[in-house]
Amino acid sequence: MEENIRTSIIICTRNRREILLRICNSIVSQTYTNYEIIIVDSSDKEKITHVDLEVIFGKTKFINIIYSEPGLTKQRNIGIKAAKGELFFFFDDDLILEDDFLEDMVKVFKDNNDYFGGMGAMTDIKVATFKTKLYTRALRFFLLRHGYGNGKFRKSGFPGFPHGKKMFLDTEVLSGGITAYKKEVFDEFEFDEHFSAYSYMEDIDFSRRVSKKYKLFYNPRAKAEHRHAAGGRGNYFENRRMYMYNHRYIFEKNFPQILSNKLAHFWSIIGLYVFATWDWKKAMTAIKGYNKGLRDYRKATHK
Template sequence: MIKEEKISFSLIVCTYERASSLKRLLDSVKKQTEYPDEILIIDGSVTEETKKIIDEYQYAKLKYFKVGEEDRGLTKQRNYGIRHSGNVDVICFADDDLVLEKNYFAQLLSTYRKKPEAIAVGGWIDDDTYWRKEEGNYKPKFDEFIIDNYVRKLGQRNVFRKRLGLLSDKPPGFMPEFSHGFSTGFLPPSDKIYEVEFFMGGVSSYRSCLFQKIKFSSYFEGYGLYEDMDFCLRTSKIGQLYVNCAARVVHYHEQAGRPNKYKFGKMVIRNGWYVWRVKYPDPSLKARLKWHGTAYLLTLVRLGNVISTPKRKEALTESFGRIAGWFSLIFKNRTSE
């Protein structure tokens, strides 16, 4: 029997004021069938709660770093972690509000063995979406999405986009010319490995040699919405990316540490425009119209949530942020505040 190649790997967790969530994540890391060669906690918290958790509970091979204002923020903390990582083959990142299935790392690393050309591999997030398996000749309804005979509902906003011809015709994890593609959340629970050009940064891994060529962009500050897509799109110009749907996590969507809804809405538009232009610096007129048309439609849908959901203030505030972000692209320099 041939022994499998040993792949050394680091786990970097960037955290901010989420001590209890971090403990829950680390408890799931502790149960892994393949344990990291090192765990780096990059803490941007102002309080000492996270440090207390680290001191109270013992986790093997863990290194704790408390960063100041100059290194605070998701992309800065990730770059900080990379600089302090040891000599390993693969660097993994995990959001601090995840719980990993016990074979998560084993599945991620197996992808590099099965796909030696892989430069990056992402995991699969269980977000409670209901999927069902159908026979090969099944024809989905208008409000359904199908891939590999797995079917799920599209959701209201995507049904609207489909009616208006604004829905992506590319598979999940690929960006069409007008952006607004299907996220890797539309990959099914098939346990298969899929080629992609982007995936979620909270369940990501990269060959360490990649970081000799590129790093996470300083454009994204603080919460850093879409920084993962930006990095993946640039990575896809260097090598092949995959998502392994057998490498699974549960995401608890911890609210602590997130920006207010106005800032979030503004980031949705401005950062979304930025990553679109990373992939397509000079899109066609049709693509430009479809990008703005989709942004307009999704803002209207979010405004509609003021009536249709109990969180009316959040929906309204985020909608105002989206509108402000949109107008800032039209009337101001697109890379300035």
């Protein structure tokens, strides 16, 4: 790759203008400055404008605002088509990047041509307590996703995100809102627009497909804080419905349908129901959402 790599920063947003401006303030402070910014805005109120961004970046031709219909995967694919860089960064709009984030990520790509994708580290990962350690062990027992994984996929279809790891790792799993991929990846792959609206777990699907062909990494030196913003994920019932539906979809799409994998997958579904009772106030809502997700998936796959 060239010494001074041109990067494209793609941010998809919806109805979160002030939050979007916050990440833009962290971008303008980056030590690595060879970038363009593409904002794909599906807001139905308070759309972002060039005037808003000129306050932060000044007048520049390297900012592209595209208004689109809602849908995270659809918005990302729109941003990809507009991007002109060699590296494509995808950021959630509620991140705050440390000043050297881009520099630390670009350096990995420059120093090792074998890597085609990577992710940085979240600084807001909570220190594990006895209760959370017990919870994590139980999650592992049910082959579910957990925050302190080894970056590998499990037979159940759930990933072990490398969040919280302090060492550089080769990984199969990239968390969608803090990732980068080489441009060449998108000559072969695009985000699956079957994932609608908030598109829960679309990052799992995409990194699973890419990791079968290309090497990916986790870089703990590139840090960002994820200030989870309210809204965007729908109500809790819809969130759980989508979670179950997409878990089934990802497994059947991306994993060999052999007996051992199927047993692990259905054991993980039992685990989802068991862990719905962890928060008893929301338990019935979660269970109803999971039931609806299973019914919807069964109907969709038997049409």
